[in-house]
Structures are given as structure tokens and as C-alpha cells.
Amino acid sequence: MGRRLLVTLLATAVVAGCGGPADHDTAGGTPSGQPVAGTVTVLAAASLTESFTRIGAAFHRAHPGATVRFSFGGSSGLAQQITAGAPADVFASANPDTMTTVTDAGDAAGKPVTFARNQLVIAVPKGNPQGISTVDQLASPGRKVALCAAQVPCGAAAQRALRAAGVRVTPVSQEQDVKAALAKVKLGEVDAALVYRTDVRAAGDVDGIEFPASASAINDYPIVALRAAPNPSGGAAFVAYVRSEPARAALAAAGFQRP
Amino acid sequence: MSLDAHLVVRRGDFTLDVRLTADPGEVVALLGPNGAGKTTALRAIAGLRGLDDGHVVVGGETLDDGHRRFVAPERRHIGVVFQQYLLFPHLSAIDNVAFGPRCRGASTAQARAVARDWLQRVGLAEHGRKKPRQLSGGQAQRVALARALATGPRLLLLDEPLAALDARTRLETRAHLRGHLSGHPGATILVTHDPLDAMMLADRLIVVEDGRVVQAADAATLTSRPRTDYVARLVGLNLYRGRADGTAVRLPGGFTLRVGTPHRGEVFVAFPPSAVALFAEQPAGSPRNTWPATVTSVARHGDALRIELSGPVVVAADVTAAAAVQLRLEPGRAVWAAVKATETDAYPAGAAGPQLP
Amino acid sequence: MPAVAGLTFLVLPLLGLLVRAPWATLPRRLAEPAVLAALRLSLTTATLATVLCLVFGVPLAWLLARGSFPGRRLVRALVTVPMVLPPVVGGVALLLVFGRRGLVGGPLDAAFGVSLPFTTAGVVVAEAFVAMPFLVISVQGALRAADTRYEEAAATLGAGRWTVFRRVTLPMVAPGVAAGAVLCWARALGEFGATITFAGNFPGRTQTMPLAVYLALEQDVDAAIVLSLVLLTVSVAILAGLRDRWLGGAG
The missing domain is CATH 3.40.50.300 (P-loop containing nucleotide triphosphate hydrolases)
Incomplete structure (x- = not known):
């Protein structure tokens, strides 16, 4: 009883978040190969907000009958919504682990594919006032550094990268997500933070410094169509479109690497 | 201090x-x-x-x-x-x-x-x-x-x-x-x-x-x-203000009260309700103020009954229960009221004295 | 009937927590030092924040209830703003003032090397910012309802303003102050948005229970439920205890 209530509530939340239920009637029985139409509901990691919004618009131009509706959020939260029965067509995650919770629950239609990769950089205030150029400078005493908490993907990646670099950093704060860590840099509350290159690119008013050890903490972004999709053909078409050349260009522009 | x-x-x-x-x-x-x-x-x-x-x-x-x-x-x-x-x-x-x-x-x-x-x-x-x-x-x-x-x-x-x-x-x-x-x-x-x-x-x-x-x-x-x-009500006195000419005090309504001591000019006249006597017929006798009055209310007041009366002057009178029964005092009953001049007290109101309502 | 529906709506989610709780692993999870550290930090900071609110909030409530100055209505409205402001926005606002580059924080850092963000003191400040209006409103209401003639009586006996306030006004509005303090404490205990924004999240230093719950949700729903249960139990126990002792008449 408790579980069913939780599922219903989450599903309601997702539908409400997307602005209304998907248009099931026109999309429901379309066999594959038919023109793509209807609404495609995509749950995507928050770091994909800028690039996917652009890709969604391009997709609509390619398939004028179809509209993409996005719900961006933390990958693990989205995965929980999917396993709780949220009606969506596509899931794009910021890391393979959260994707695994969806595939393990049997909610994926097919195997996830990696469509982009992201890498950590050192985010510093615009102009790099403290002249930070290497990752070991983050360990110097008095330096205020924000990392993501180990529980969230960017935090796990930061741990891996720092271990590979052989640097021990004691952060002043373990932020709940990458945007929060970045915000602390923007406000000047910390001297540096380890965040994804795409986030630095999107923020604009911070500088990103590449560091070699980040290669050992590269983040794969997998995407998959969902089994309980209200619009399966639309979902499949969107997954295919994300791997097309125009979409890859949009992702690269946002700072992602090719898989 | x-x-x-x-x-x-x-x-x-x-x-x-x-x-x-x-x-x-x-x-x-x-x-x-x-x-x-x-x-x-x-x-x-x-x-x-x-x-x-x-x-x-x-x-x-x-x-x-x-x-x-x-x-x-x-x-x-x-x-x-x-x-x-x-x-x-x-x-x-x-x-x-x-x-x-x-x-x-x-x-x-x-x-x-x-x-x-x-x-x-x-x-x-x-x-x-x-x-x-x-x-x-x-x-x-x-x-x-x-x-x-x-x-x-x-x-x-x-x-x-x-x-x-x-x-x-x-x-x-x-x-x-x-x-x-x-x-x-x-x-x-x-x-x-x-x-x-x-x-x-x-x-x-x-x-x-x-x-x-x-x-x-x-x-x-x-x-x-x-x-x-x-104050008069507080201390239980009938109080009037008028113009005295000797022992005659003319009240604003035109009624004249006879008082015991002569004055000239604006005066107050006060007497207690117990000084008011009530009669069924007009009483005969010399130094009295008498006037016809109508009972407006009857209420218990200590051992006596307090009778409120209307007429040429509004007045309160205290009578014994026996007298009230004998006179059949009840609201609306017409009686004669009488006050001896010697039982009234007249005193100057003074030029700056307050006006009665 | 609407009353029953209302009660159900409030209680059912709590029951949901109980039904979904991983009872089998509960003792082991509770004994984790991280849980205890977060709980201790939460209780300490909420209590300190309440003390801070009492020290500044009660005089403020007095001013708003009794003082007469131009723009009093506006000030009254301003005081309640933190109640309607999303706490995250409150956190950002605190950063802009008390942060390293902030209006007050900047000079403070430069002169004394004192910096509030990412410290336990920062948690207390964030909680106090969000919780103070609850105290102020409660005390202000009590003050406005109190009979000022007792204060006049005290004045005729030779009591100056401060003595009147301390020995007459305050004892007479004590139930209101207690109710306000409890509300304030409860709000501080559950504070999340302003805390994580202003004070950040570091286990043992700024990671209070609500922050621990939120981060646990990222990985392990069961752990989050356990943490929530602990918070729920502690707050219900304390609120029930205080209510019986202090608020018997007022409640």
C-alpha cells in the first residue's frame, strides 16, 4: 500500500512537471517506419539542459509532426521516477550507474548506448585571480575548494580523479550537485571547484582549467528508450537522432566529448 | 506632600x-x-x-x-x-x-x-x-x-x-x-x-x-x-433652580415654590422626598406648597416606598406602605402633592453657577 | 469530514515512512557515526539558532508590538519575508551579505579573517534567518494581546522601561515566547535550503540531518528513510515534551 502510494505520487509529479499527459492517442499504435509524430517525453540529466533543448528543436524541424518535451533533473532522481512508473519515452543519464538501476529494473527497451562523454575541469572565478594551474594546488593550506558530495556522480568522479592525481583535497563543502558547486565559485565563496567542462562552458562567467588526471574520471552519458513508453516510435527516433551528426555537433559545442 | x-x-x-x-x-x-x-x-x-x-x-x-x-x-x-x-x-x-x-x-x-x-x-x-x-x-x-x-x-x-x-x-x-x-x-x-x-x-x-x-x-x-x-440624585434630594423674590421662588416652567427663608436672585431649592406629602384631595392649610400631580412610578426604597410624580414640577416623594395602600398609589393615579415651606432649603446659585439640564 | 481528510493528508505520508522503513537493518544503520554526527549537529545548531532568535527576536517583537515609528507596518511585513522566501534564495542572500565577497562578510574576512560560510556558525546563522520570523510573530502576538495596564502599574512603582520589560512584560508573555521558541526550534531543525546554500555540506561541521537525508536519497533510499525517521522521532518527542510542560495553557 505504501509503495503504491509512493509510485502514484511520483508519477503525478512527473506528469505535472511536463505540463500535462503525453498525447497517447496519436502516438500509441504507430508501427515503426511510419512518420514520427506526437509528443516525445525525455527525462534527461540536468547537465544536458542546454544541448538537449537545442537538439529537441532540431528534432522537431526534422519531424514536424513530433514535439519533444523535456524534464531535466538529477540523474538518480529521474531514475527513481522511471522505476516508480513515470510515463516517459527516453532516459538520458549523466552516468552509467544510474542507468544500471533503470536497466536492472527492466524498464529499458534495448541496451543503453553512450552518446557523449564529459570530463572534469577545475572551475575558478573569471580571470583565475589565484593563478591556479595544476590540481595539486588545490591541496595547499587555506585554499577553499568545493567538491560534489561522493553520493552524486560529479563527486564520485572527483574522488577518482584526485586519487589518480595522488592529491588529497579537504573541501570546505560537499555540494549536493554540480550547479551548486559552480555557484559557490561564481559567488567567490570558494577558490575552486571540480566540475564538468560542460558546466563551465554553460556558466560563461567562470574559467575552466584542464588537468591530466581527469582522464581517469571520464563520465559516459548513456541514453535508452523506455519499455513503458507512451510513444515508442518517437522515443526510438529521438535516441537515433541524438547520435546523428547535427546532434553531436550541438553536444560538442556544449563541451561534451565524442564517445 | x-x-x-x-x-x-x-x-x-x-x-x-x-x-x-x-x-x-x-x-x-x-x-x-x-x-x-x-x-x-x-x-x-x-x-x-x-x-x-x-x-x-x-x-x-x-x-x-x-x-x-x-x-x-x-x-x-x-x-x-x-x-x-x-x-x-x-x-x-x-x-x-x-x-x-x-x-x-x-x-x-x-x-x-x-x-x-x-x-x-x-x-x-x-x-x-x-x-x-x-x-x-x-x-x-x-x-x-x-x-x-x-x-x-x-x-x-x-x-x-x-x-x-x-x-x-x-x-x-x-x-x-x-x-x-x-x-x-x-x-x-x-x-x-x-x-x-x-x-x-x-x-x-x-x-x-x-x-x-x-x-x-x-x-x-x-x-x-x-x-x-x-449630585441631588446621588444624595437623594429634590432639587430645583429658580429666581427668588423674598420667599417666592419662580421656576422656569412658571410654577412658584414657597421657601422658608427670603432670597433675591438665582437660587437652588432642595428638599428630601420625605418632606413631600401626598393627598387624595386638595389639602387645606397655610404655609404649604400644593399642586396636582400624577404618579409615574412606585418603587421600594428602604422601609418606605418612593413615588415618582409628574405635574407642574417633577418630584420624588417617600410614603409609608400603609399610606400607599390607603391612597391606592399606582402609575397613572392623580393625587395632590404638598411640601411645607419650612422643610425646603434655598441657597444662592451664584452668577457662574452651572446650569441645570 | 474535511477535518478528517486534512488529518489523513498530514499523517499518511508519515505512515508511509514507517511502512517503508527497513526495520531489519535499522539498528545497524542507526549506529553509524555519520548519522549520530548529523543528529548531534542538527540538535546543537537548532538550539543555538533558537537562542540567537530569542536574544534578537524578542526585543524586535517588542518594538514591533509596542513601538510607534514611521513605516512600522512595512517593517512588520519585512520581518515575515523569510517565511515566504524560498530558503535557497535566503541562502543566496546570506552569501551576498555574509559571504567572503559579501557586504559585511568581505570587510569581516579582510579585517579579522572571520568567514561564516562553510562553518557551523554559518549553519546557525542560516537557520536563525529562516526561523526568526516564527518567533517574532508569536511573541509579537502575545505582546499585543497582553494587558499594558500591568506595565503602567509597574511604572508607578518606580520600574524603568527595562525593569518593566524584564520583570512584568516578559513573564506575562512567557507562554507566547515559549510557543515561539518551540516553533522556531522546529523550523531550524528542519531547515535545508538556506543551510546548504549558505553553509554548504560537510559531514560533522555543516551537514545537518535534512542535508544528510537529501544526499542519502541520491544513493540509498532506505538510508534516507532511516535518517528521516530519526529526525521525526526526535522532533516529535521534544515537541510533545515541551508542549506538556510549557504550553499546556496556551496550546
Whole structure:
């Protein structure tokens, strides 16, 4: 009883978040190969907000009958919504682990594919006032550094990268997500933070410094169509479109690497 | 210490303008109906309200001149017993009494000793640890009095000190209060709407109506020679105002009353209801005022019945129950009223005397 | 009927927590030092924040209830703004003032090397900012309802303003102050948005229970439920205890 209530509530939340239920009637029985139409509901990691919004618009131009509706959020939260029965067509995650919770629950239609990769950089205030150029400078005493908490993907990646670099950093704060860590840099509350290159690119008013050890903490972004999709053909078409050349260009522009 | 006050307070349409003096040891009552401004006057003396004009001088020190000088209530050394006593509900009786001495710089122990002494004096020595809600009305009144006196005030103000008590407690507490007021070396101002309280407790009475003093007198003068309907009603007299020419006083309605002593000009004529005799027929006989009247109401008044009558003059008469039965007195009954000239009292109204309504 | 529906709506989610709780592993999870550290930090900071609110909030409530100055209505409205402001926005606002580059924080850092963000003191400040209006409103209401004639009586006995406030006003509005303090404490205990934004999240230093719950949700729903249960139990126990002792008459 408790579980069913939780599922219903989450599903309601997702539908409400997307602005209304998907248009099931026109999309429901379309066999594959038919023109793509209807609404495609995509749950995507928050770091994909800028690039996917652009890709969604391009997709609509390619398939004028179809509209993409996005719900961006933390990958693990989205995965929980999917396993709780949220009606969506596509899931794009910021890391393979959260994707695994969806595939393990049997909610994926097919195997996830990696469509982009992201890498950590050192985010510093615009102009790099403290002249930070290497990752070991983050360990110097008095330096205020924000990392993501180990529980969230960017935090796990930061741990891996720092271990590979052989640097021990004691952060002043373990932020709940990458945007929060970045915000602390923007406000000047910390001297540096380890965040994804795409986030630095999107923020604009911070500088990103590449560091070699980040290669050992590269983040794969997998995407998959969902089994309980209200619009399966639309979902499949969107997954295919994300791997097309125009979409890859949009992702690269946002700072992602090719898989 | 003495009080010399001219209190002018404006509040919307209402203006209080009262002159008031009291010598050391003297008890002065401010008597008047509700809304007359008595409490406002008291608050102005205590400093709980500033004057708009006039002055408050206690023992030669100006506490308020209505303009530049205003001494805050906590610096006035004026004791106040409030109408509902306002004992601090969270403090015991002894701590209520000790509050003042404590504020005046006494140590806790000293303040307690003073408080214990005062509770003893008001006869509540064994009630010191009780909270106000555990005290009876009379006890609360005495604690409030002890609290006000424990600071050794140079002036004591009492606002309807007995109004919150039931009739029996009132009698007892009044006697008790009288004892303490006579022991207080400073001046005391007592505000009340009850003439009995005022006459029993005060040396001098000041009657305030609608923000103004209408009569200032001792109890004997006030009861025998009232100057307003309000006072006359309070002391139970029939009161008229008219123009005297010898022993004939012509009232505004045209009716002429014969009085015992000759006067000239504006006078008041007063006589008690017991001086009015009622008859079924017009009585014969010499020095009487007689007129036809109609009974408007009959009510019990002590051992007698009080009869209100209309006619050329409105008058109240007291008759025995037997007479009432014999005359079949009931509203609407036409009778003859008579008052002997010698039983009336005529006294000059004075040029600036207040007008009757 | 609407009353029953209302009650159900409030209680059912709590029941959901109980039904979904991983009872089998509960003792082991509870004994984890991280849980205890977060709980201790939460209780300490909420209590300190309440003390801070009492020290500054009660005089403020007095001013708002009794003072007369131009723009009093506006100030009254301003005081309640943190109640309607999303706490995250409150956190950002605090950063802009008390942060390293902030209006006050900047000079403070430069002169004394004192910096609030990322410290336990920062948690207390964030909680106090969000919780203070609850105290102020409660105390202000009590003050406005209190009979000012007792204060006049105290003045005639020679008590100055401060003595009147301390010995008469405050004891008389004590139930209101207690109710306000409890509300304030409860709000501080549950504070999340302003805390994580202003004070950040570091176990043992700024990671309070709500922050621990939120981060646990990222990985392990069961752990989050356990943490929530602990918070729920502690707050219900304390609120019930205080209510009986202090608020019997007022509640």
C-alpha cells in the first residue's frame, strides 16, 4: 500500500512537471517506419539542459509532426521516477550507474548506448585571480575548494580523479550537485571547484582549467528508450537522432566529448 | 506632600479641565458619573498620560507643565491603587508588594522585609506566598494598597478602590481602607462614582461632570445643598433652580415654590422626598406648597416606598406602605402633592453657577 | 469530514515512512557515526539558532508590538519575508551579505579573517534567518494581546522601561515566547535550503540531518528513510515534551 502510494505520487509529479499527459492517442499504435509524430517525453540529466533543448528543436524541424518535451533533473532522481512508473519515452543519464538501476529494473527497451562523454575541469572565478594551474594546488593550506558530495556522480568522479592525481583535497563543502558547486565559485565563496567542462562552458562567467588526471574520471552519458513508453516510435527516433551528426555537433559545442 | 494640579487633557471631542488641590494628610474624592473624566485625571497626575495644558505640582516640584517638562511615572513617587488592582499575576503577594521597594534600589532581603511589614499592617501576613488568583477580592484590594504604600509615596491615588468588591466585602474593606488613609502622611486622591465611598473616605469632595468641576464641598454641604441634578440624585434630594423674590421662588416652567427663608436672585431649592406629602384631595392649610400631580412610578426604597410624580414640577416623594395602600398609589393615579415651606432649603446659585439640564 | 481528510493528508505520508522503513537493518544503520554526527549537529545548531532568535527576536517583537515609528507596518511585513522566501534564495542572500565577497562578510574576512560560510556558525546563522520570523510573530502576538495596564502599574512603582520589560512584560508573555521558541526550534531543525546554500555540506561541521537525508536519497533510499525517521522521532518527542510542560495553557 505504501509503495503504491509512493509510485502514484511520483508519477503525478512527473506528469505535472511536463505540463500535462503525453498525447497517447496519436502516438500509441504507430508501427515503426511510419512518420514520427506526437509528443516525445525525455527525462534527461540536468547537465544536458542546454544541448538537449537545442537538439529537441532540431528534432522537431526534422519531424514536424513530433514535439519533444523535456524534464531535466538529477540523474538518480529521474531514475527513481522511471522505476516508480513515470510515463516517459527516453532516459538520458549523466552516468552509467544510474542507468544500471533503470536497466536492472527492466524498464529499458534495448541496451543503453553512450552518446557523449564529459570530463572534469577545475572551475575558478573569471580571470583565475589565484593563478591556479595544476590540481595539486588545490591541496595547499587555506585554499577553499568545493567538491560534489561522493553520493552524486560529479563527486564520485572527483574522488577518482584526485586519487589518480595522488592529491588529497579537504573541501570546505560537499555540494549536493554540480550547479551548486559552480555557484559557490561564481559567488567567490570558494577558490575552486571540480566540475564538468560542460558546466563551465554553460556558466560563461567562470574559467575552466584542464588537468591530466581527469582522464581517469571520464563520465559516459548513456541514453535508452523506455519499455513503458507512451510513444515508442518517437522515443526510438529521438535516441537515433541524438547520435546523428547535427546532434553531436550541438553536444560538442556544449563541451561534451565524442564517445 | 501637597498636590496642586490644573489638569487639561483633550481627547477628541472630550476636554478635561479640572483644578485640584490637596494638602498633606488630606483625602480628596473625585466624584462623578462614568465617563466624566475622573480616571483620565488620575492618570494625568500619575504621569500615565501627559497634560495638554495646565500643571501638576507635588510638594513644590513641577511634574508636568503641559509643554516642556514631563517627569516619567517611574520618577514621580506617586502610589496608585488601580481599579482592578492589577496585581502582577506571576508574582506572589509578597513579591508584588516588594516590587516597588526593589525598583527603588532596595536589596531583595530589604524589599522583602518591607513587604512583610506591609502585609502585616493590612492583616495579610500569612497570605504572602499566595498568587493573586488565590486571593479573594478584598484581600487583593489590601495587597494592592500595601503595594502602593510600600514605596512610601508622596501622593496616593486610588481609582475606584472598592468598585470590584461585592456589597459585604465592600463594607468591611471600606472601614479598613479608611484606617490606612488616615495614617498616610501625604495627600490622597480618591476617584469614585459611589457617593457613600466618597463621603466615608474623603475630607473633601470634588464633583466632576463632563470633564468639569461642578461642585467642590465637604460631605455635609454636598448632601444638603447639591448644585446639580446628578449630585441631588446621588444624595437623594429634590432639587430645583429658580429666581427668588423674598420667599417666592419662580421656576422656569412658571410654577412658584414657597421657601422658608427670603432670597433675591438665582437660587437652588432642595428638599428630601420625605418632606413631600401626598393627598387624595386638595389639602387645606397655610404655609404649604400644593399642586396636582400624577404618579409615574412606585418603587421600594428602604422601609418606605418612593413615588415618582409628574405635574407642574417633577418630584420624588417617600410614603409609608400603609399610606400607599390607603391612597391606592399606582402609575397613572392623580393625587395632590404638598411640601411645607419650612422643610425646603434655598441657597444662592451664584452668577457662574452651572446650569441645570 | 474535511477535518478528517486534512488529518489523513498530514499523517499518511508519515505512515508511509514507517511502512517503508527497513526495520531489519535499522539498528545497524542507526549506529553509524555519520548519522549520530548529523543528529548531534542538527540538535546543537537548532538550539543555538533558537537562542540567537530569542536574544534578537524578542526585543524586535517588542518594538514591533509596542513601538510607534514611521513605516512600522512595512517593517512588520519585512520581518515575515523569510517565511515566504524560498530558503535557497535566503541562502543566496546570506552569501551576498555574509559571504567572503559579501557586504559585511568581505570587510569581516579582510579585517579579522572571520568567514561564516562553510562553518557551523554559518549553519546557525542560516537557520536563525529562516526561523526568526516564527518567533517574532508569536511573541509579537502575545505582546499585543497582553494587558499594558500591568506595565503602567509597574511604572508607578518606580520600574524603568527595562525593569518593566524584564520583570512584568516578559513573564506575562512567557507562554507566547515559549510557543515561539518551540516553533522556531522546529523550523531550524528542519531547515535545508538556506543551510546548504549558505553553509554548504560537510559531514560533522555543516551537514545537518535534512542535508544528510537529501544526499542519502541520491544513493540509498532506505538510508534516507532511516535518517528521516530519526529526525521525526526526535522532533516529535521534544515537541510533545515541551508542549506538556510549557504550553499546556496556551496550546
